[in-house]
Amino acid sequence: MGDRVVVTGMGVCAPNGVGLNEFTKSLKEQVSGIEFDFKLKELKFGCQISGKPNINKFNLNDYFTNVQLKGLSANGLIYGVIAGKDAWKDAGLPIPTDDNPDWESGIIFGTGILGVDKFRESIYKVDEGNVRRLGSTSVVQTMASGISAYLGGMLGCGNQVTTNSSACTTGTEAIIMAYERIKQKKATRMLAGSCSDSGPYIWGGFDAMRILPRNYNENPEAASRPMSASATGFVPGSGAGALVLESLDSALQRGAKIYGEIIGGNINSGGQRASGTMTAPNNKAVIKCIREAMTDASIESSQIDAINGHLTATAKDPIEIENWSAALNLSGKNFPYINSFKGLMGHCLAAAGSIECVGTLLQFREDEVFGNANCEDTHPEITRIVDESRIPGKTINFTPKIMAKASFGFGDVNACVIFKRYT
Numbered sequence: 001m002g003d004r005v006v007v008t009g010m011g012v013c014a015p016n017g018v019g020l021n022e023f024t025k026s027l028k029e030q031v032s033g034i035e036f037d038f039k040l041k042e043l044k045f046g047c048q049i050s051g052k053p054n055i056n057k058f059n060l061n062d063y064f065t066n067v068q069l070k071g072l073s074a075n076g077l078i079y080g081v082i083a084g085k086d087a088w089k090d091a092g093l094p095i096p097t098d099d100n101p102d103w104e105s106g107i108i109f110g111t112g113i114l115g116v117d118k119f120r121e122s123i124y125k126v127d128e129g130n131v132r133r134l135g136s137t138s139v140v141q142t143m144a145s146g147i148s149a150y151l152g153g154m155l156g157c158g159n160q161v162t163t164n165s166s167a168c169t170t171g172t173e174a175i176i177m178a179y180e181r182i183k184q185k186k187a188t189r190m191l192a193g194s195c196s197d198s199g200p201y202i203w204g205g206f207d208a209m210r211i212l213p214r215n216y217n218e219n220p221e222a223a224s225r226p227m228s229a230s231a232t233g234f235v236p237g238s239g240a241g242a243l244v245l246e247s248l249d250s251a252l253q254r255g256a257k258i259y260g261e262i263i264g265g266n267i268n269s270g271g272q273r274a275s276g277t278m279t280a281p282n283n284k285a286v287i288k289c290i291r292e293a294m295t296d297a298s299i300e301s302s303q304i305d306a307i308n309g310h311l312t313a314t315a316k317d318p319i320e321i322e323n324w325s326a327a328l329n330l331s332g333k334n335f336p337y338i339n340s341f342k343g344l345m346g347h348c349l350a351a352a353g354s355i356e357c358v359g360t361l362l363q364f365r366e367d368e369v370f371g372n373a374n375c376e377d378t379h380p381e382i383t384r385i386v387d388e389s390r391i392p393g394k395t396i397n398f399t400p401k402i403m404a405k406a407s408f409g410f411g412d413v414n415a416c417v418i419f420k421r422y423t
Contacts, residue, residue, distance in 0.1 A: 002185065004248035004261060005182045006247075006262070007258065007260050008256040009090040010086075011089075011193075011242040013239045014026075014348065016033030023362075027359055028368065030371060032373065034049055034237075034344070035049065036049055049217060050346065052198045058082065074114060075117065075198055077114060077141060080147040080240040082240065083195070087193070087242035087244050091256060107157050107161045107190065108190060109242070111170065112350035113202060114142060114143070114197065116202055117201070145162065149161070157191070159186075159187045160186075166411065166413045167413065168407055169409035171193060171241060171356075171357065172356075174194055175192045177192070179192075188246065189246040196240070197238060202349070210233075212233045226342050227382055227391060228313065228376075234342065239348050241357060260421060260422055261420045262420075264295075264297025265415070269412055270286070272412045278410060286323040289416050293418055294404075297402075305336055305401055306369050306400045307403065308338075308356055308405045309338055310340075310406055317379060318382050320408070321386060337400075344373050353405075356407075360405045364421050369392060372391055401421045402421070
C-alpha cells in the first residue's frame with residue numbers, strides 16, 4: 001500500500017491572474033487575460049492576440065538574486081520560478097539554510113521550449129563573432145531542465161530534480177509523475193508543475209498552421225471559445241502553474257492546509273495509430289487513459305462530479321466530449337459538469353495542464369464549479385451527447401467531491417489525473 005498523496009501548496013502565473021487570489025477571482029467572475037498583441041501585428045501574424053501573465057507589478061528581486069537577474073530574458077523560466085516559489089511558500093515549507101539539501105523534497109517541473117528569446121539573442125551574438133559576449137547564463141536559460149535546476153537550487157531540494165516535456169500534456173504528466181514518486185515512498189514531497197515561454201517565436205508555427213483565430217483581433221476577450229459552435233482555433237497563451245504534492249502523513253504532521261487528494265492517474269500514448277497523428281489523439285488511447293485513471297483511483301465513473309477538459313476551442317472539442325462520454329459510459333444529464341479554463345487564458349501549451357490543475361483544485365476550496373467563458377452557442381455535436389445544463393456558462397454553487405482533469409498533447413500523448421476532496 002503506497003502513501004496517500006495530497007496537495008498542500010499551489011502557485012500560478014497565468015494570463016488571467018498571477019497569484020492564487022487574482023487567478024481565483026478571474027475564474028469565478030470570468031475576467032479574461034487575453035489581449036491584443038502589438039508585436040504579433042508588427043510581425044504580420046494572422047492571429048494578433050495572446051495571453052501573457054502580467055508580471056510588471058512584481059518585484060523580481062523577491063524571486064531572484066541580482067546575480068540571477070543579470071541577463072535574464074527567458075520569460076518561461078521567470079513564470080516558472082514565480083509559480084514554483086509561491087507554491088512552496090503557500091505550503092509553508094522551509095528552505096535549507098545550511099550545507100545539507102532537503103533529501104526528502106524533489107522537483108518535476110516541465111516545459112516545452114525554454115528561453116527561446118535568450119536562444120535567439122545567443123544565435124545573433126555567435127553569428128556576429130561575439131561568442132565571448134554570450135554571458136555565463138545563456139546555457140542554463142536555454143536548456144530544458146533550466147527551470148527545474150533553478151528551482152532545485154533556490155529551494156535546496158535533494159531528491160529527484162528533473163524536467164519532463166510532452167507538449168500540451170506536460171503539466172498534468174509532471175503532477176502524475178510526482179504523485180507516483182511519493183506513493184512509492186521515494187520522496188516525501190515534490191514540487192510539480194510546468195511553464196511555457198511567450199512570444200512570436202513560440203507561437204509562429206501555430207499561426208502558420210492556421211489553427212489560431214484570425215477574426216477576433218479587435219475583440220480579444222471573445223476569441224477563445226471552447227465547446228462553442230463558433231470556435232475558430234485556440235488563442236496562444238503562456239505562463240506556469242505549480243503544486244506541492246506531499247505524503248498525507250507529512251502534511252498532517254506539519255498541520256498543513258490541504259487543497260485536495262490525488263487518488264489516481266494515468267499516462268499513455270496512442271502510438272499515432274488509428275485516428276492518432278502528430279497533432280491529433282488516437283481516440284482509443286484517450287478512452288483507455290481515462291478509464292485506467294479511474295481504475296487506478298478505485299472509483300466508478302458515476303462518482304466523478306466534474307471534469308476539467310483539455311478543450312482547446314478547435315474542431316477537436318466535440319471529439320473530446322465523445323471520448324469522455326465513451327470512457328465514462330455517461331451522457332445527457334448523467335454526465336458530470338465539465339468546463340475549460342482556456343476561454344479566459346487561451347491555450348498555455350506546456351503550462352496548460354499545471355495551470356488548469358490549480359484551477360481545478362480551487363473548485364474544492366470555493367465549493368463551486370467555474371463557468372465556461374464564450375460558450376453561449378455550445379456546439380450541437382456536444383449537446384447531442386451532453387445536456388447543456390452540465391456545461392455551465394457561469395460559475396455555479398456546487399460541492400464537488402471527485403474531479404477529473406485531462407490533457408492531450410501533440411505527439412498523441414495523454415494524461416488524466418483524479419482529484420478527491422480531502423475530509
